[in-house]
Amino acid sequence: MEQRFEKLLKILKSFHPNANLGLVKKAWEFAKLVHYNQKRKNGEPYISHLLETALLLAEWELDEDVVIAGLLHDSMEDGAAKPADLISEFGEKIYLLVDGVTKVSSVRLRGSRDLDFVENLRKMFVVMAKDIRVVLIKIADRLHNLRTLYALPPDKQKKIAIETLEIYAPLAERLQMGQVTTELNDISFSYAYPDEYRRVARESKVYYKEAEDHIKGMKKRLIVSLAKEGIRARIDGRKKSYYSLWLKLKRKEIDWDYKKVYDIVALRIVVDTIADCYASLGIVHSVYKPVPYLGISDFIAQPKPNGYRSIHTRVFGPKGRIVEIQIRTKKMHEEAEMGIAAHWAYNEAKISGEEKKLEGARAEYTKLSWVRELLNWMNEIKDSREFLEALRFDTLQRRNYVFTPKGDVLELPEGATPVDFAFAVHTKLPYYLRYAKVNGRVVPLDHKLSSGDVVEIVKSREKKGIGRDWISFVVTNLAKREIRKHFRAVKSKEEKR
Numbered sequence: 001m002e003q004r005f006e007k008l009l010k011i012l013k014s015f016h017p018n019a020n021l022g023l024v025k026k027a028w029e030f031a032k033l034v035h036y037n038q039k040r041k042n043g044e045p046y047i048s049h050l051l052e053t054a055l056l057l058a059e060w061e062l063d064e065d066v067v068i069a070g071l072l073h074d075s076m077e078d079g080a081a082k083p084a085d086l087i088s089e090f091g092e093k094i095y096l097l098v099d100g101v102t103k104v105s106s107v108r109l110r111g112s113r114d115l116d117f118v119e120n121l122r123k124m125f126v127v128m129a130k131d132i133r134v135v136l137i138k139i140a141d142r143l144h145n146l147r148t149l150y151a152l153p154p155d156k157q158k159k160i161a162i163e164t165l166e167i168y169a170p171l172a173e174r175l176q177m178g179q180v181t182t183e184l185n186d187i188s189f190s191y192a193y194p195d196e197y198r199r200v201a202r203e204s205k206v207y208y209k210e211a212e213d214h215i216k217g218m219k220k221r222l223i224v225s226l227a228k229e230g231i232r233a234r235i236d237g238r239k240k241s242y243y244s245l246w247l248k249l250k251r252k253e254i255d256w257d258y259k260k261v262y263d264i265v266a267l268r269i270v271v272d273t274i275a276d277c278y279a280s281l282g283i284v285h286s287v288y289k290p291v292p293y294l295g296i297s298d299f300i301a302q303p304k305p306n307g308y309r310s311i312h313t314r315v316f317g318p319k320g321r322i323v324e325i326q327i328r329t330k331k332m333h334e335e336a337e338m339g340i341a342a343h344w345a346y347n348e349a350k351i352s353g354e355e356k357k358l359e360g361a362r363a364e365y366t367k368l369s370w371v372r373e374l375l376n377w378m379n380e381i382k383d384s385r386e387f388l389e390a391l392r393f394d395t396l397q398r399r400n401y402v403f404t405p406k407g408d409v410l411e412l413p414e415g416a417t418p419v420d421f422a423f424a425v426h427t428k429l430p431y432y433l434r435y436a437k438v439n440g441r442v443v444p445l446d447h448k449l450s451s452g453d454v455v456e457i458v459k460s461r462e463k464k465g466i467g468r469d470w471i472s473f474v475v476t477n478l479a480k481r482e483i484r485k486h487f488r489a490v491k492s493k494e495e496k497r
């Protein structure tokens with residue numbers, strides 16, 4: 001295991017040359033201590049789970065803080081560590097990450113009662129929205145748990161598998177982590193719906209084989225045609241995962257007809273530039289005729305909501321078989337496989353000055369779009385639970401989640417205004433309030449905020465004081481209390497004069 005740990009250090013160092021490896025070593029020793037003598041169900045020492053989780057995070061190019069938190073992620077829940085230990089040994093930043101993971105882990109979404117479900121979802125959302133890295137650690141944790149799921153009793157296997165299909169795999173997908181999503185889905189599928197899994201695996205074999213044979217021939221022809229036009233391309237076959245194949249087969253219009261799944265194996269063309277993508281599309285269509293009624297999807301011009309970019313076209317392949325071809329640049333390919341982790345883990349060591357600022361802005365933007373995605377995702381889950389509608393249980397509707405321009409999330413009650421927001425950010429902030437912007441537009445101070453709004457308080461240089469009329473429209477207790485306090489103080493000063 002010490003060798004695996006050396007590997008961890010090596011990977012981390014390769015992506016982050018300035019990483020504090022001493023602190024990583026300290027975390028490893030700490031983890032061994034607090035999980036002393038603990039074993040996993042498969043008989044391995046508990047710390048193997050922590051090491052493997054940290055290794056995944058390092059492979060996703062995340063920095064030492066995240067890798068350390070990966071090593072320590074179970075130290076409070078399953079180990080003997082106390083918050084004070086983590087803060088004094090590793091600092092507040094790392095403690096907060098571990099605490100976030102602990103909180104998310106304690107949220108049980110499966111089998112909870114309706115009321116708990118909404119409340120738990122809310123809790124989970126708030127923790128995850130605060131720091132996307134918590135989600136990444138949780139996903140790495142879950143992935144390793146799935147890889148070793150064989151050791152658990154069947155009822156637990158099923159519960160974890162279904163929770164993964166419902167919560168963690170969709171999260172990974174929203175984070176655009178293609179490879180991870182596929183692995184989470186396929187392992188879970190085999191445990192959650194074993195009969196269906198076996199059926200798909202058995203029946204699909206011949207279709208996969210046939211599609212792969214077609215694609216081999218197409219690949220040769222296309223490489224030559226592209227090279228003639230001076231386009232350097234890498235062409236691969238992409239096999240559809242069992243789980244997404246199953247979802248497709250169940251659709252009404254497909255109804256278990258494997259021949260209607262055109263992308264059971266898709267042909268993937270990876271080129272250098274966006275211009276090459278469009279040029280390749282033309283060349284592909286000159287060799288294989290596009291299927292008119294299925295059309296082209298240009299996700300480069302219009303990316304999918306999770307940021308996915310590629311051009312998809314369906315063509316008549318050999319023997320009139322319909323084949324899907326996906327065209328993208330190397331960068332798009334990396335993003336599609338590695339996802340948001342790749343954006344998040346920008347390498348600070350390699351950049352400086354202006355570039356750093358730019359990357360910082362991009363990281364903030366990424367964070368904000370992540371929080372938005374999370375909000376959509378939560379609403380989808382909520383909508384999919386019809387019983388919640390039926391109960392008219394609207395806890396979530398009655399709370400608003402609004403964001404600072406940096407993507408920090410604040411939870412405010414219905415009817416909250418920019419003034420409530422300002423007080424919630426900092427009780428001194430309203431004294432400098434010049435005006436407020438919501439989603440980039442200036443709004444009156446009594447404007448009612450809604451979930452997903454990005455609120456920006458534009459400050460004056462000098463202290464301006466508090467508006468007399470604010471008390472008439474604020475809704476949070478904090479704002480009311482602070483405004484009253486302020487005017488009481490003013491009054492008593494006036495009386496003294």
Ligand code: MN
Nearest residue numbers: 049073074141
């Ligand atoms: Mn764990």
